Amino acid sequence: MRRRGRQGINVFTGTQDPGKDLFAYLFLIIMVFSMMVLMSVDEGRQGMRGQITPRKAGRSSRSTIAFVSPDRIGHLTMEDGSIWLRFGADWYKPEADAELLERNGRISVVTNGGGGQKRVLYLEEDRTNKVLLVDYLMAFQALSRQGINVAFVERVK
Structure with missing residues (x-):
């Protein structure tokens, strides 16, 4: 005779508070929003320091070599x-x-x-x-x- 096993019962599902889920979602949203704000403020500060002189990105195909005194x-x-x-x-x-x-x-x-x-x-x-x-x-x-x-x-x- 086959023994019927008991199905596992999760003891936490019956007593879980639905407010905890909402709190977790709210917490995640606040953390993501805070990180976005911090990243944008940091980028703004870096831009305010001042950009130094233009840098050469590479040789232009239109550049010519000429003598200038x-x-x-x-x-x-x-x-x-x-x-x-x-x-x-x-x-x-x-x-x-x-x-x-x-x-x-x-x-x-x-x-x-x-x-x-x-x-x-x-x-x-x-x-x-x-x-x-x-x-x-x-x-x-x-x-x-x-x-x-x-x-x-x-x-x-």
């Missing part, structure tokens, strides 16, 4: 809370000294493929990381309003 290569620097273009010992304000830059031969005139000419200011990357990306963009905006394009150059040894 070293006296025409400038640096964007931060001094006394304002942005300056530095060419050797000479210092220029990007928003005010466009005519002086052109008179001193710091701006190159480049002929493009269509026969038109454009004025180009050559800058080298700032390695001190004192100049923020915002400062670069403000200087570029001031120069572009005066019809001056900006190109980054790299010294080849």
Whole structure:
């Protein structure tokens, strides 16, 4: 004769409080929401520190190698809370000294493929990381309003 086994009875199912399930769901939702808030606040703080100068992502297929005389290569620097273009010992304000830059031969005139000419200011990357990306963009905006394009150059040894 076959013995009939007793079916297992879970002693916790009969006495389980339905409020515990709701509390567990509420707890999980609060934890997930808190983690999302903490992650977004941390990202905001990292962005507020200031982004350093632009970095090269790789070689562009459109980049060309050309000779630019070293006296025409400038640096964007931060001094006394304002942005300056530095060419050797000479210092220029990007928003005010466009005519002086052109008179001193710091701006190159480049002929493009269509026969038109454009004025180009050559800058080298700032390695001190004192100049923020915002400062670069403000200087570029001031120069572009005066019809001056900006190109980054790299010294080849």
